[in-house]
Amino acid sequence: MKAKVDQDVCIGCGLCPSIAPEVFEMRDDGKAHVIGDSVPAGSEDAARESVTSCPVDAISVE
Ligand code: F3S
Secondary structure (H helix, E strand, O other): OOEEEOOOOOOOOOHHHHHOOOOEEEOOOOOEEEOOOOOOOOOHHHHHHHHHHOOOOOEEEO
């Protein structure tokens, strides 16, 4: 599974790293970024939850 954050849409609310800390991290630009190339095993559910929790729908997974 891969996760993506649309940098143009993220408002830096900080929710996704708190839901899925192994998938997303906040960086100096104040936006969430995906850690690594793919979602680690065991974090898929958290990644999916982030998709539905993001207030601006900036996250997608495939
Ligand atoms: Fe940004 Fe949405 Fe995460 S606004 S910080 S991508 S929950």
